[in-house]
Amino acid sequence: MALSLKDLNLVDNVYSFGGAYIMALDSGTTSVRAVIVDEYGCIVAQSSRSLKCSYPRPGWVEQDPMEILASQIAIMMEVQFKSGIHSDSIAAVGISNQRETTVVWDRDSGQPIYNAIGWQCRRTAPLAQRLVDEGYTDLIRSKTGLTPDAYFSATKLAWILDNVSGARELAEAGRLMFGTIDTWLVFNLTGGTVFATDYTNASRTMLFNIHTLEWDDELLEILNIPRCMLPEVQSSSSEFGRISHEVMTHAPVIAGVAGDQQASLFGHCCFEPGQAKNTYGTGCFLLMNTGNAVVESSNGLVATIGIAEGGTVSYALEGSIFHAGSVIQWLRDKLGIISKASETSDIALSREDNGGCYLVPAFSGLGAPWWDPAAQGIICGLTGASDRASIVRAACESMAYQSFDVLRAMEADAGVRLGELSVDGGASRNEFIMQFQADLLGIPVVQSASVETTALGAAYLAGLAVGFWEDREEVKQNRDVAKRFEPTMADERRATNLAGWHAAVDRARSAR
Ligand code: ADP
Numbered sequence: 001m002a003l004s005l006k007d008l009n010l011v012d013n014v015y016s017f018g019g020a021y022i023m024a025l026d027s028g029t030t031s032v033r034a035v036i037v038d039e040y041g042c043i044v045a046q047s048s049r050s051l052k053c054s055y056p057r058p059g060w061v062e063q064d065p066m067e068i069l070a071s072q073i074a075i076m077m078e079v080q081f082k083s084g085i086h087s088d089s090i091a092a093v094g095i096s097n098q099r100e101t102t103v104v105w106d107r108d109s110g111q112p113i114y115n116a117i118g119w120q121c122r123r124t125a126p127l128a129q130r131l132v133d134e135g136y137t138d139l140i141r142s143k144t145g146l147t148p149d150a151y152f153s154a155t156k157l158a159w160i161l162d163n164v165s166g167a168r169e170l171a172e173a174g175r176l177m178f179g180t181i182d183t184w185l186v187f188n189l190t191g192g193t194v195f196a197t198d199y200t201n202a203s204r205t206m207l208f209n210i211h212t213l214e215w216d217d218e219l220l221e222i223l224n225i226p227r228c229m230l231p232e233v234q235s236s237s238s239e240f241g242r243i244s245h246e247v248m249t250h251a252p253v254i255a256g257v258a259g260d261q262q263a264s265l266f267g268h269c270c271f272e273p274g275q276a277k278n279t280y281g282t283g284c285f286l287l288m289n290t291g292n293a294v295v296e297s298s299n300g301l302v303a304t305i306g307i308a309e310g311g312t313v314s315y316a317l318e319g320s321i322f323h324a325g326s327v328i329q330w331l332r333d334k335l336g337i338i339s340k341a342s343e344t345s346d347i348a349l350s351r352e353d354n355g356g357c358y359l360v361p362a363f364s365g366l367g368a369p370w371w372d373p374a375a376q377g378i379i380c381g382l383t384g385a386s387d388r389a390s391i392v393r394a395a396c397e398s399m400a401y402q403s404f405d406v407l408r409a410m411e412a413d414a415g416v417r418l419g420e421l422s423v424d425g426g427a428s429r430n431e432f433i434m435q436f437q438a439d440l441l442g443i444p445v446v447q448s449a450s451v452e453t454t455a456l457g458a459a460y461l462a463g464l465a466v467g468f469w470e471d472r473e474e475v476k477q478n479r480d481v482a483k484r485f486e487p488t489m490a491d492e493r494r495a496t497n498l499a500g501w502h503a504a505v506d507r508a509r510s511a512r
Helices: 065-083 125-133 137-144 153-163 167-172 181-189 217-223 260-267 325-335 341-349 388-414 431-441 453-465 472-476 491-510
Strands: 021-027 031-037 043-050 090-097 103-106 176-179 196-198 232-234 237-242 253-259 276-280 284-291 302-309 312-321 358-360 378-380 421-424 445-448 481-485
Touching: 021 065, 021 181, 021 260, 021 453, 031 065, 031 453, 043 065, 043 453, 065 181, 090 181, 090 260, 090 453, 103 153, 103 167, 103 181, 125 137, 125 153, 137 217, 153 167, 153 217, 167 176, 176 181, 181 196, 181 253, 196 237, 196 253, 237 302, 237 453, 253 260, 253 453, 260 276, 260 284, 260 302, 260 312, 260 453, 276 388, 276 453, 284 302, 284 388, 302 453, 312 388, 325 341, 325 388, 341 388, 341 431, 358 388, 358 491, 378 491, 388 431, 388 491, 421 431, 421 453, 431 445, 431 481, 431 491, 453 472
Parallel strands: 021 090, 090 253, 196 232, 276 421, 421 445
Antiparallel strands: 021 031, 031 043, 103 176, 237 253, 276 284, 284 312, 302 312, 358 378, 445 481
């Protein structure tokens, strides 16, 4: 039998950690990814596959949980084949996932009883409104840090129990399991042996008490959800269970799980209170680390669990923007005025300014800091000189304006002034948007070298749990900046732009 590289001692670190690499899965909304990370935090291989969303009715968003699972497993295999790095070299696996998206499945058959209800889905807006009308806002806010909204998992889960035939009876008989996408993946990847989530994902359900760190019986009762459906909750950086041999021959352990935004905050090494990041993906997600304090927002932001690692739980303030990169998809798929997202930066830069044209993408209401579910999308300020470039530029600018509003609200709540903003996500590769963001905020915008900061965060969490990296200091050595965008815009122009934007937001809010 031929000697292998390991026998020849040429890959000497393979067994020193029980594996020389970490695999991280990033189960996003529009795509799933698998990456392999080395000890320097470098991504040495990656694979991805896009996912479908369905829109059965206006405002409804669904995905097929089996497609998510099958795609995830396929690319876990693909990335191993592509790289030649197989499961005997993988020390641990980390998972980051789209949050809030809700799956309910049968405990025995493992089959979902309904499609996954997506985080963007608004079908439960009436139920969320009922919680507000019945006076539960303060209670929910004080326990979960969240403002009652259809966005979080709780009302989606209640909807499935109330609308899928037989679901409630099965749930009460202990036959159904609820999970966000992390739980769905962990359950299936471990061959149905582990039913668990982490603190960050739990904190996005609107059923989890972020102070006591437990599922909250009072909220479960209000929403009529049986507790037996809910997974165990554990630290984001801890051993969840081994991946079954069928999926990865050497069955590495899943040792890191976090919601994508929290994983990204960790991946940016925003370990200190006051540090913040913005992810420009389908939506925009801005998180600021607030340390061990739950900061109550008076500006419509939510408090959430930032990460649970190394025996401590840290909190974060979060602002979510529902439509960011999705606006670019809308330009491509619905208006047909661009052919691919990557051309928007040059098109926007072909104009010196926005010519007074603003696009407020309130396609499903407005999120933080406005939380106005009735706001409607508008394009305003059009003149005879307006053209395709004006609209593309206004769409790009809308990501930066919305982020500006959230960030200023966050600073007011936390009582800090940000020094810089770390960025990632697909649309953070748009140089026009990043420069415009720095100009609006008046602080540097720092783009990490890796666009996969979310996956990196999951890798760091898994690696820290198994001793692949010793501590956060060691992880920080890996931080690599691609580009800093320094603010250059004159104050007067910034003020004019912002005034125009806020007037447009007022119109979107009164458009109904
Ligand atoms: P998610 O994780 O939410 O699936 P990604 O981080 O992969 O999203 O980013 C994809 C989104 O970013 C899409 O909505 C796409 O339209 C947008 N996007 C990608 N590249 C660019 C670009 N160069 N300029 C503007 N938007 C972009």
